[in-house]
Amino acid sequence: MPLDPHRVLAHRFQPVEQTYGPRDAMLYALGIGYGRQTPSAAELDFLFEERLKVPPTFAVTLGFKSIRDENLGIDFARVVHSEQQLILHQPLPPTARVVCHLRVPRLVDRGADKGAMLYLEREVRDADSQALYATSTMVSYCRGDGGFRAEPEAAPAAMSVPNTPCEQAFDATLPDNAAFIYRLSGDYNPLHVNPAFASQAGFQKPILHGLLLLGEAGRLALGAYGGHAPERMRSIQCRFTRPTFAGDAIEVGFWRLPEDPLGEPDTLALAFRVRVPLRGETALDNGLVRFRAS
Incomplete structure (x- = not known):
């Protein structure tokens, strides 16, 4: 059944x-791979309270x-x-009280047989000063809710990863x-830990959080290209394409781009992709991470 776009956009x-x-x-840092091996001095800064740095991707938590908690008329059983x-x-401080403002700025109707794309934007601000720390946008694919416009819309173009060997690749298990x-940072969806729930959703076993993979890629990029300096990261984005599971060996590849796709000067832009070589699958694709030049 198609959703009511006016109702959703006005919510x-x-x-x-x-x-x-x-x-x-620090718990989030552990969840995305810091401390999995003996940390370097620079990596210890994300795990030691006396000189603590906050991973930029912590903002997504x-x-x-x-959106399941909202009355939007969406078939949540078919949302991914x-x-x-x-x-x-700006960098997140080690301690803060934040206020987050949410809205749906965009809906894309892919057609009655293809579903809809819902964009949920969240601004993260300091609760006292209202300083803006981050803007996080989650795209949900609502497979059962397309067909609300007269004509279907094309999906927005995704960041393309170069068809060449990557500049650097990192392996992790x-x-x-x-x-x-990772769930202790706030995403308690039973799909990630409860085998019975995962089975009902069509998976053989619980799948890992997509945002865990994003955090892994952000951690590796920050160390290899951002000098472990959170203030240098401008943005990071990706598309989730296949599930990953506990125990998976992954490969994270980075491609240095000749210019920033968003046109900002003094910016180092990198495409990235996360693969599961053993299954020959791409788990995370169309990745783009951007840094302020040093």
């Missing part, structure tokens, strides 16, 4: 307040609110998280407890 979300501290930031974009306006650690 008013209640602001979400959240207070976090060093423990939350702040003010998290599932398909894309994510994060814009960093996702530990057996990866989902149990």
